[in-house]
Amino acid sequence: MPELKIAVVPVTPFQQNCSIVWDEESKKGAVIDPGGDLPRILAALEELEVTAEKIVLTHGHIDHAGGAAELAETLKVPVEGPNEADRFLLDDLPSAGARTGIPGRPVTPSRWLNEGDTVEIGGFSFEVLHVPGHTPGHIVLVNRPAGFAIVGDTLFQRSVGRTDFPYGNHDQLIAGIRTKLLPLGDAVGILPGHGSTSTIGAEKQSNPFLR
Ligand SMILES: [Zn+2]
Numbered sequence: 001m002p003e004l005k006i007a008v009v010p011v012t013p014f015q016q017n018c019s020i021v022w023d024e025e026s027k028k029g030a031v032i033d034p035g036g037d038l039p040r041i042l043a044a045l046e047e048l049e050v051t052a053e054k055i056v057l058t059h060g061h062i063d064h065a066g067g068a069a070e071l072a073e074t075l076k077v078p079v080e081g082p083n084e085a086d087r088f089l090l091d092d093l094p095s096a097g098a099r100t101g102i103p104g105r106p107v108t109p110s111r112w113l114n115e116g117d118t119v120e121i122g123g124f125s126f127e128v129l130h131v132p133g134h135t136p137g138h139i140v141l142v143n144r145p146a147g148f149a150i151v152g153d154t155l156f157q158r159s160v161g162r163t164d165f166p167y168g169n170h171d172q173l174i175a176g177i178r179t180k181l182l183p184l185g186d187a188v189g190i191l192p193g194h195g196s197t198s199t200i201g202a203e204k205q206s207n208p209f210l211r
């Protein structure tokens with residue numbers, strides 16, 4: 001039986017939750033948001049004996065996407081996501097890297113993702129939700145049968161993504177969380193881009209931004 005597995009590899013000085021998602025039976029999977037620290041990601045893949053078939057990006061920030069071009073080259077795999085509205089951020093990764101001290105190369109995904117698209121990872125289907133506000137092209141990946149979502153920098157344990165960028169929009173982010181993430185159901189587990197995992201139910205109850 002295919003079994004969905006997830007391992008988190010914190011990367012960059014921002015301790016971004018890069019994740020490896022795979023099917024334990026076939027040992028095939030994907031790397032989500034390889035912001036940097038590629039030797040650690042490659043070591044984790046080797047230790048887990050997982051073959052990454054693609055890279056998926058939730059959004060274009062340096063701590064999520066800075067290492068994507070190099071990792072795609074190293075593993076010879078395609079990059080999928082985010083939504084094309086984040087193209088300007090992916091083009092700008094070298095200057096974002098210079099500002100933050102994280103090495104970043106520009107990356108152009110093989111496939112941009114839109115609301116309702118499906119991303120296949122190791123035989124598992126992840127549904128794409130477009131949840132802008134933190135960045136214009138931010139996407140969330142949901143596997144409903146497993147009750148699990150990779151939410152990037154939209155929703156955190158007791159917090160939400162920052163929106164104090166020129167292109168940020170707090171009201172849009174909160175509206176997206178309310179209309180797309182909360183309806184996933186209380187039992188759905190979330191892996192945010194930073195900090196602890198949580199559930200939709202726990203955030204409905206205790207997240208001060210959702211009162
Ligand atoms: Zn971000």
